[in-house]
């Protein structure tokens with residue numbers, strides 16, 4: 102996609118051919134900052150500090166993290182160390198483990214002198230595959246938006262609600278939840294996006310709003326508790342969210358607050374879609390609520406708000422009384438029964454074991 106008119110991905114190989122460039126997402130939307138990763142430790146830090154984030158993208162960064170580690174030392178011991186370090190950065194998104202397993206499978210049985218080249222090649226493929234998967238998700242999701250648009254009066258727009266950032270900033274390009282939105286907009290469909298701000302880290306307000314704005318997609322940022330009200334008043338035609346892990350029976354783990362939106366959608370007959378690439382499906386897990394590890398982050402993220410002042414200074418202010426307890430669960434699980442459909446690269450799949458196994462038999466048998 103584009104920033105200030107210039108085409109970019111969220112991760113790239115630098116002109117030196119080995120170091121890895123990423124956007125520093127903690128600086129958005131105020132500043133477009135870049136980071137150059139030169140070691141595996143840099144990659145691990147970028148993921149755990151959320152300079153880079155979003156399930157598919159952390160997988161891509163971790164893949165290059167393995168390549169950087171092998172560049173330093175291509176031994177088995179260092180490979181294992183890199184795998185463990187990167188895997189420990191964030192617990193919930195399964196794409197991280199998927200990408201690390203892909204890297205392991207690619208290099209483990211190679212002689213040491215071949216490992217670096219093989220690792221860079223596989224990391225590049227993981228990035229390119231993510232882009233083509235997201236394009237296919239976009240095409241498949243577009244059909245749903247087109248159906249809704251066809252029922253609208255000429256002066257009406259299609260209203261989509263999204264939560265967190267499952268846009269191109271969370272993937273290598275296109276995004277998952279945003280790919281159908283970008284394609285609809287590019288096709289001339291009048292589309293408008295309600296963007297949940299997504300406290301505490303505000304990925305909606307800071308990142309989704311930024312990228313939709315860069316692409317010229319009409320959107321409105323709303324406080325997280327607004328969606329139910331909008332749905333009751335017929336102002337939401339569909340919800341599309343991303344996900345960090347989908348279980349074998351179709352439960353969906355995504356940014357905290359997704360479940361409440363799905364409940365409101367069910368109560369108001371608003372279709373609730375989840376867009377995902379196949380590496381997000383975890384066939385080893387069945388019951389999302391019981392089995393998916395939910396990341397808990399620092400109290401600081403909830404107790405404070407950081408923003409940019411008019412004169413360009415970054416300020417963090419406290420909003421919680423000293424001494425009050427604070428909890429910061431990063432994700433929640435939306436049971437399959439609340440999900441209308443899974444928008445995947447292989448089509449719209451029902452959130453059920455049968456449908457997932459049928460559509461992704463090759464993946465199901467691998468796990």
Ligand code: MRU
Pocket residue numbers: 154155156157194264265266267268271272276277278304342343344345355356431
């Ligand atoms: O904590 P984050 O910002 O990494 O969480 C991101 C999300 O929850 C996204 O919705 C999810 O990763 C899907 S990204 C295509």
